[in-house]
Amino acid sequence: xxxxxxxxxxxxxxxxxxxxxxxxxxxxxxxxxxxxxxxxxxxxxxxxxxxxxxxxxxxxxxxxxxxxxxxxxxxxxxxxxxxxxxxxxxxxxxxxxxxxxxxxxxxxxxxxxxxxxxxxxxxxxxxxxxxxxxxxxxxxxxxxxxxxxxxxxxxxxxxxxxxxxxxxxxxxxxxxxxxxxxxxxxxxxxxxxxxxxxxxxxxxxxxxxxxxxxxxxxxxxxxxxxxxxxxxxxxxxxxxxxxxxxxxxxxxxxxxxx
Amino acid sequence: xxxxxxxxxxxxxxxxxxxxxxxxxxxxxxxxxxxxxxxxxxxxxxxxxxxxxxxxxxxxxxxxxxxxxxxxxxxxxxxxxxxxxxxxxxxxxxxxxxxxxxxxxxxxxxxxxxxxxxxxxxxxxxxxxxxxxxxxxxxxxxxxxxxxxxxxxxxxxxxxxxxxxxxxxxx
Numbered sequence: 483x484x485x486x487x488x489x490x491x492x493x494x495x496x497x498x499x500x501x502x503x504x505x506x507x508x509x510x511x512x513x514x515x516x517x518x519x520x521x522x523x524x525x526x527x528x529x530x531x532x533x534x535x536x537x538x539x540x541x542x543x544x545x546x547x548x549x550x551x552x553x554x555x556x557x558x559x560x561x562x563x564x565x566x567x568x569x570x571x572x573x574x575x576x577x578x579x580x581x582x583x584x585x586x587x588x589x590x591x592x593x594x595x596x597x598x599x600x601x602x603x604x605x606x607x608x609x610x611x612x613x614x615x616x617x618x619x620x621x622x623x624x625x626x627x628x629x630x631x632x633x634x635x636x637x638x639x640x641x642x643x644x645x646x647x648x649x650x651x652x653x654x655x656x657x658x659x660x661x662x663x664x665x666x667x668x669x670x671x672x673x674x675x676x677x678x679x680x681x682x683x684x685x686x687x688x689x690x691x692x693x694x695x696x697x698x699x700x701x702x703x704x705x706x707x708x709x710x711x712x713x714x715x716x717x718x719x720x721x722x723x724x725x726x727x728x729x730x731x732x733x734x735x736x737x738x739x740x
Numbered sequence: 741x742x743x744x745x746x747x748x749x750x751x752x753x754x755x756x757x758x759x760x761x762x763x764x765x766x767x768x769x770x771x772x773x774x775x776x777x778x779x780x781x782x783x784x785x786x787x788x789x790x791x792x793x794x795x796x797x798x799x800x801x802x803x804x805x806x807x808x809x810x811x812x813x814x815x816x817x818x819x820x821x822x823x824x825x826x827x828x829x830x831x832x833x834x835x836x837x838x839x840x841x842x843x844x845x846x847x848x849x850x851x852x853x854x855x856x857x858x859x860x861x862x863x864x865x866x867x868x869x870x871x872x873x874x875x876x877x878x879x880x881x882x883x884x885x886x887x888x889x890x891x892x893x894x895x896x897x898x899x900x901x902x903x904x905x906x907x908x909x910x911x
Binding site: 558561599 | 810813815817829830832834856862863866867869870
């Protein structure tokens with residue numbers, strides 16, 4: 483064994499292993515740190531796994547509102563650099579979308595439904611048309627103020643049941659609704675309410691066998707608000723993400739699904 | 741021999757010109773635009789060139805290019821209908837700014853693309869109406885149309901300028 487190998491074995495390797503362990507510990511604690519409501523157990527995926535390859539998302543569709551629309555745009559931009567980015571994941575992310583909107587009649591006044599191939603359709607039909615086998619859904623920001631926390635969770639449960647009825651082979655991943663910048667909280671749209679809503683989502687997932695992903699946990703600052711550096715409109719709506727926020731989001735997903 | 745060979749070519753070229761003039765006249769809700777595009781179809785700038793000229797004249801912030809995948813997934817446009825295209829979309833997800841210029845393969849392709857673009861306009865208006873009244877108004881008044889085999893949409897406060905640049909470069 484030469485000097486370089488000795489140095490690596492005695493110093494660098496232990497140091498690297500320690501760094502990895504510390505790094506994972508830090509991540510784990512920040513994951514559960516400020517979300518006492520959302521911690522541990524259940525069908526919720528809260529453990530950090532080895533990062534899944536982008537191909538994991540090949541048969542996935544991301545469903546959401548304007549918060550997820552930014553993820554759609556981010557992924558699209560990244561694919562201009564790396565065509566394999568997030569596999570062939572597809573998106574159904576109309577702005578102002580919500581579970582309450584989805585339950586309205588297609589084409590009715592103030593209804594919003596996703597478009598697939600240029601045709602507006604019910605979510606369950608769009609997922610079927612796409613042939614998606616994994617559904618990552620994040621909704622609620624446009625629902626809580628209108629339907630209340632319980633009503634929004636109930637609406638989500640109904641929407642997910644419709645998806646499963648039409649697409650029995652799909653796996654449902656429910657993503658927690660991400661937080662708001664502290665100064666942007668208004669009316670019933672507060673982080674406290676979002677935490678309650680997310681707790682309701684998690685309980686609903688446990689009852690129905692859906693996987694709950696606490697994306698919100700990695701977006702919060704020490705006070706439980708959306709980190710300003712992750713927010714593209716901190717002085718306005720305070721809910722939408724920067725590219726950095728999207729990167730954290732995707733990193734979370736890749737290490738919390740298996 | 742050479743003369744004999746060239747006769748069918750000339751005849752074919754004349755027939756093609758006549759066909760082009762016939763097609764554009766059929767599309768024309770706006771006669772002057774259609775007439776000019778039919779005559780200049782071969783001399784027109786490409787969508788990429790037009791987009792570059794637009795970006796020289798109009799300040800577009802926080803925009804990202806539309807890819808083939810976007811054209812297909814966001815608009816539902818069949819890429820078999822497309823000769824070439826250029827477009828950009830707001831990269832923040834906060835604004836409704838978006839433009840797309842497509843050179844279609846033929847008149848039927850242009851019609852199919854226009855239908856998809858109009859559906860996109862309706863979709864964007866629908867999304868914006870509940871929380872973004874300015875964006876809604878911008879999309880509502882923005883041009884979504886075709887000139888010859890060029891099909892375009894300009895969701896922007898500068899839509900008029902963009903449309904003028906397009907018209908100048910396909911005439």
